[in-house]
Amino acid sequence: MYRKSARRSSLFLLELMISILMFSVASAWCVRLFVTARSVVKETEEQNRAQNLVAGYAELFLASENFDAFLLSEGAEKPDALPSGDRMMKDAEEGEVFYRLRYDESWKACGEEDTCFVFEIRMAEEENFTKCHFWFGRPVRGNSTIYSLDVEKYTGGEAIL
Numbered sequence: 219m220y221r222k223s224a225r226r227s228s229l230f231l232l233e234l235m236i237s238i239l240m241f242s243v244a245s246a247w248c249v250r251l252f253v254t255a256r257s258v259v260k261e262t263e264e265q266n267r268a269q270n271l272v273a274g275y276a277e278l279f280l281a282s283e284n285f286d287a288f289l290l291s292e293g294a295e296k297p298d299a300l301p302s303g304d305r306m307m308k309d310a311e312e313g314e315v316f317y318r319l320r321y322d323e324s325w326k327a328c329g330e331e332d333t334c335f336v337f338e339i340r341m342a343e344e345e346n347f348t349k350c351h352f353w354f355g356r357p358v359r360g361n362s363t364i365y366s367l368d369v370e371k372y373t374g375g376e377a378i379l
């Protein structure tokens with residue numbers, strides 16, 4: 219009788235250990251799922267905010283007569299001499315004008331030391347068009363792009379239809 223009871227209790231302990239192991243594996247999987255979901259939400263939020271910001275500036279570029287003055291009034295830096303390794307100098311062409319706005323983690327304008335996001339604007343005039351390239355990204359992490367947009371505006375005379 220004592221042996222039957224010992225066999226039952228050891229079987230119960232083995233069953234209990236297997237249940238605890240399965241519960242632990244399921245819990246670890248759920249934690250991993252929640253962490254992944256959190257990072258996806260943060261990435262999507264950054265992309266949506268960047269897209270809204272860039273689209274707003276693009277609309278202002280298309281609607282305004284003096285976009286340069288507007289950018290300067292918004293606090294944009296107009297770097298005259300950029301180092302050759304700067305991201306803005308890649309594929310730079312003669313006659314382009316550069317502007318840079320910086321944002322902190324809470325999406326407020328900031329200085330260079332608190333920069334978490336960078337918004338760069340590159341404008342060039344070609345014949346009857348003004349072209350504008352908007353780039354929004356992180357300066358750390360190898361200048362990772364969050365969103366970019368190219369816009370053209372006809373600045374010649376009357377359009378002939």
